[in-house]
Amino acid sequence: MIAALIRWSVANRFLVLLATLFVTAWGIWSVQSTPIDALPDLSDVQVIIRTPYAGQAPQIVENQVTYPLATTMLSVPGAKTVRGYSFFGDSFVYVLFEDGTDLYWARSRVLEYLSQIQSRLPASAKPALGPDATGVGWIYQYALVDRSGGHDLAQLRALQDWFLKFELKTLPNVAEVATVGGMVKQYQVQLDPLKLASLGITQSEVTDAIGKANQETGGAVLEMAETEFIVRASGYLKTLNDFRAIPLKLGSGGVPVTLGDVATIQLGPEMRRGITELDGEGETVGGVVILRSGKNARETIAAVKTKLVELKKSLPSGVEIVTTYDRSKLIDRAVENLSHKLIEEFIVVALVCGIFLWHLRSSLVAIISLPVGVLIAFIVMRYQGINANIMSLGGIAIAIGAMVDAAVVMIENAHKKVEAWHVANPGEELNGERHWHVMTEAAAEVGPALFFCLLIITLSFIPVFTLEAQEGRLFGPLAFTKTYAMAAAAGLSVTLVPVLMGYWIRGRIPSEQQNPLNRWLIRIYQPALDAVLRRPKITLLVALLVFVSALWPMSRLGGEFLPPLDEGDLLYMPSALPGLSAQKAAQLLQQTDRLIKSVPEVEHVFGKAGRAETATDPAPLEMFETTIQFKPHEQWRPGMTQEKLVEELDRVVRVPGLTNIWIPPIRNRIDMLATGIKSPIGVKVAGTNLTEIDAATQAVERVAKDVPGVSSALAERLTGGRYIDIDIDRKAAARYGLNIADVQSIVAGAIGGENVGETIEGLARFPINVRYPREWRDSLGALEQLPIYTPLGTQITLGTVAKIKVSEGPPMLKSENARPSGWVYIDVRGRDIASVVADLRRVVNEQVRLQPGMSLSYSGQFEFLERANARLKLVVPATLLIIFVLLYLTFARFDEALLIMATLPFALTGGAWFLYLLGFNLSVATGVGFIALAGVSAEFGVIMLLYLKNAWAEREDLGDSTERGLVAAIREGAVQRVRPKAMTVAVIIAGLLPILLGSGTGSEVMSRIAAPMVGGMVTAPLLSLFVIPAAYRLMRRRHLQDEPNLPQGKVV
CATH class of the missing domain: 1.20.1640.10 (Multidrug efflux transporter AcrB transmembrane domain)
Known part of the structure; x- marks a missing residue:
């Protein structure tokens, strides 16, 4: 059949050449229109549910929000992992789906199950889905800086929240623009409980009065002088004096009691769960552009940068936008690097062909068929939706040498046949139909076997196609493009190559002995x-x-999932011990940023403590995420490499209480989505008792630090949070006619404070917060003296009906598939991951004892390596069997x-x-x-x-x-x-x-x-x-x- 196809191609050579021209033009268009990225999207299909539950402790958030949501989401079709995070005032539930699940189908299923659980959640807990983005959607970050000092953090935050964010969200393919850092302006109403008591005013009455004083309404229209006038009654609160003038009641003699009589009203910052800092120079405000799933990162970043240039003209004087992370630089470097490699390969392969064949026109046969095969691969890539990235271009790169094999062997066989014909027919000229017959028979003689050779090379990649999850998404594009390139080469070897041989292998062909x-x-x-x-x-x-x-070197080779990829940027991700205040976090952030910036190769340092205002960032305040931008390599010190730079940074940044972890940005976000672990190796301990889990994770931390190759080990503390527990005495409360909710309202509103509304200032909205002054809540004694009005009209103190004490509790809670778990982060340097995990498993088995009902698992990159090895052990033998069958069909x-x-x-x-x-x-x-x-x-x-x-x-x-x-x-x-x-x-x-x-x-x-x-x-x-x-x-x-x-x- 293959020989017949070769003869048909030669007989219809005009059609073959015409088809080649058409395919070439089509391929060039495909190259120009194929989306470009640095890496394939390795993240799982994810749907995030974020539920704000203001003022609530992590344990309350877990019990009332996260656990009900997580257990419900376990039943969602296609869900493979449900990961829950409970923070102070926030719940995050990540639902990860099986490969191949359509994102929007998954979101609709999650919404369907969310509607079933909604009624079981607290009234003030409002769950919402996160953006339709992937785990690697953070493509661009920037900071707002005012070096002139003309704008404070609150003004910069308002500029980001109410201007830049909405302008950037109008761009196609932008799923979300998240704000991080700065301070949200807040109108703070600090009630004096003694004055309220003396005047007989309750906090709920104050709240109602503020709501009634902050309204606008319309009065339809009036017609006057043949003109319509729209009626409106303005009533929004605009200034602090407007707040002070809010009436609460009429006092003696008809004198109104206003809010200013019982409260201090001031502007201040809302409670912060995210802080940003730039270059060690002080706090700033940041923005994160998140890409919609499946869209073109490079085009979107270009659109964002163009938009920011346009918006700079609208910024207040002194404010500038500093780029702190730009993935397009990585994309451009990666694609340019591999594009140059492809060109180098073309040139070197052409030279090799010329040297061996010693005949320029014969060399052109192989050389011309090579780019045509590559263009065919790009056509299929374009319509399959595969981006041009490191892996897909790499698949073409490793195929180039093998792609010309068939052409080379055919050409050499044609040389032999021409030489043999001249020996058999001395003095005669080989031309016309005799020439085409010799070329056809030369190609047909070796063509079938060569076709099967290329088919075997193609089929040898079956194991790569069977890889699952992250490893499958990483190497799948490489396997596809290599397969397409080899298949194109196989097709061209029996169609185009014989035709080109007939046209160009003519005239004097040098014999083999002449070379x-x-x-x-x-x-x-x-x-x-x-x-x-x-x-x-x-x-x-x-x-x-x-x-x-070969068994000797194989036994001494280490194991890893992937070598570290130089993304150009780096993340510094230390974790502090729990209970860190916002002020201390800002101080540590500036300190570490300043140390990092002292290294000569560093251009910018953008530090983040806590989380951005997005569901894609479930980070506690004690987790730092510092993005380091390096200068171009030409400006580095002689001999400096990425590895040496990380070692120097690790020596320079030594801060008590912080455990250093250095990881590339994309790698980090992929790993944290897939496994939740931000380090190369993670140990997860699951159970039911937090104290037992905490003890087990700390035991793992201790033994891990002694394992060779472990540069740092840190167990997340599950019981290190500081709590003030208010235990209500039910009987005492009942004696005064109070139920639990009455007392809790004082705790939530007066101590914790609550946002009772918001001001409307043009396009901006700012919260109004009501609470007691600091002096009433800055000590246990002050808390005990908080006044409470009883239904009987008497006044008692909080200490009368409750015991107040300081205790420890979870600073945050994590769960996987609804089981509470504790995680240990282990960083590795100077040794391969597989060897470290082997030693770690041994010492953990020997020295760490788990209580009944607890389980321990290893996660991180090693999890991917184990899964890939397990799959290849099954698939490689099956593939070898298929190749054997093909060989049998070839040789019979x-x-x-x-x-x-x-x-x-x-x-x-x-x-x-x-x-x-x-x-x-x-x-x-x-x-x-x-x-x-x-x-x-x-x-x-x-x-x-x-x-x-x-x-x-x-x-x-x-x-x-x-x-x-x-x-x-x-x-x-x-x-x-x-x-x-x-x-x-x-x-x-x-x-x-x-x-x-x-x-x-x-x-x-x-x-x-x-x-x-x-x-x-x-x-x-x-x-x-x-x-x-x-x-x-x-x-x-x-x-x-x-x-x-x-x-x-x-x-x-």
Whole structure:
């Protein structure tokens, strides 16, 4: 069938060329219109439910909001993990769905289940879905700075909240613009409880009066002088004096009692759960632009930057916008780096073809088919929705060498056929139909086998397609694009290449002996092959020993999920002990930012303590997230690398009470979404008793610090929060006619304060808060003296009906699938993750005791590595079986297919040693490299076996079925075809070296994929050139005619 397709293509060459032009134009358009990003979106499909529950402690939030929501969401179809966070005044529930779930279908299902639980939640708890964004949606961040000092934090916050945020939200593909830091202006009404008591006014009456004094209404229209006048009654509170003049009641003599008589009214900041700081110079206000799921990050960032430039003209004098994180820089660096690598590969492969073939027009056949194949891959990418990113472009990059294999072998075979025709027809000119016939038969002779070779290489990537979750989303685009490129190369090898051969392989074709490189290859290879054929069993024994030698480096290779990716920016994510105040957090934030900024390579430091005003940021106040922007590498000190820079930062930033963790921004957000863990390794302890969980996590922290390679370990404290507990005496309260709610209203309103409304000032809205003055709530004694009015008209104190004490409790609560859990963050430096986890598991099993009903699991990047390894152990054998079936279909002989399969492990030996020499760890990336190497080595074996079979078949046709004839056939099939095999190796190595030796964004992952392939290009060709001929002789000699005069093993 393949030979028939080749003949049809040659016969209809005009249609083939026309189709090629059309595909080329289509491919160029696809390249220009394909979205560009740095990495594939690795995040799970997530739906976030955020429920503000103002003033409530974490335990109350957990019991009344988070737990009911989490247990309900466990039943949502497709939900695989439900993660709950309970903070002071806020609940976050993350529902993570199975791969392939449509985000908007998932959101509708969550809303459906949310409606069922709504009635069971407190009235003041209003759940809402987070933005339709992914976990890596934070694409751009900025800070508002006024170095002139003309605007305070409240004014900058208002500028962000009521101007910039809404302007940016109008842009397409922006899901949300979140504000972080600064201070929200608040009208604070501080009631004097003694004055209220003396005048007989309750706090609820004050609240009602404020609400009635802050209204506007309309009075329809009036017609006067043939004109309509719209009637309105203005009543919004605008100034502090407006508040002071609010009437509460009429006093004696008809004199009104106003709010100013019983309260102090002032402007102040609302309670803060998020703080930002820039460059160690002081607090500022920040904004975070969050990308809508599935949209183009690069285009959206460009639109945001353009919009900000336009808005700068509208900013108040002195205010400037400073970019603190811009993912488009990473995207541009990554795509530019790999684009340059692709160009380098094209050039190097073209040079290799030219050197080996020694014929420019023949080289062009292979060279031209290469970009056409790449363009076809881009067409499929464009319509499948795969972005151009590090992984998808990397798939094309590692395929380029193998893509020209078929063309190279076909061209070389055509050279042989032309040379043979001239020998058979001396003095005649090869042209016209005779020329096309020779080209067609040359392509048809090797085309079917080559097509199956490329198909085998394509199918060898089946294991990569089966990877799940994050690893599947990361390497899936690479597998798709490599498959598309190889499939395009396979298709072109039997359509376009034969046509181009017919047009361009003309005129004087230099013989193989005229090329000095080919003469040198034969001179080296022929005596070596003779030695191998004299001792085939020893050759196989040596090959076996070489394979066994690979066990030594493999046993010493470490393991990791992925090598660290240089994103250009870095996150500093320490965690402080719980109970940190906002003032202390701001102080620590400025201190750490100033230390980081002292490193010469740092350009900007944007620190965040706590969370931004978005459901995508469930961070407590004691969690810091400092974004570090570095200067261009040209401005770094000589010899400085990313690793050295992190080590220096770790030495410089030493603050008591903070445990350092350094991680790239995208990597961090992906990991925190997938596992909740912000460090490479995490330990999760689940149970029912917080004290027992806390004890277990702290025990894990202690033993983890002694594990080699652990740079830091920190267990989140579950019981370190400081609480003032007000235990109401039910009997005492009942004696005064009070129920629990009456007393709790004093606690919630007078002590905690409550927002009773908001002022409307143009487009801005600012909260109105009512509470008692600080002196009534700054000590236990003052709290006990808080006055309470009873229904009997008497006045008592809070201490009369309640006991007030200080205790410890959870500063925050986390749960996974509705089970309370405690987490331990473990950072690793100087050692591979797999080895660290192995030692960690051992010491934890030996030294940490769990109470009945508790469970312990390991999470973080190691979880991804284990899952990928488990999947590959199942899929790789199945894939090898499929390849074996294809080999059997190719050769129609069980023993020959088995020969190729049996030699594959030997080809992997070079890859193992090369990884060891480079100091790389085993990872999913290197596993992908080994899978690709297996496919290529199978191709080498198939091509060699094809040549040996053809040569032996010719001998048998001549009636020479002796061992002498077998050896001669092997020499002819191997030595006379050393050029295509050497070219195949050379073009693959040439295609991989720019990736292996390259630097820049993305090179960390791509070099790990290329390393096993480059190392394998040493042993795989040796296998093809020596082991297969030796094995073929042993395999065929059993069926030979007796030849008594030929000494055993002699090569003639």
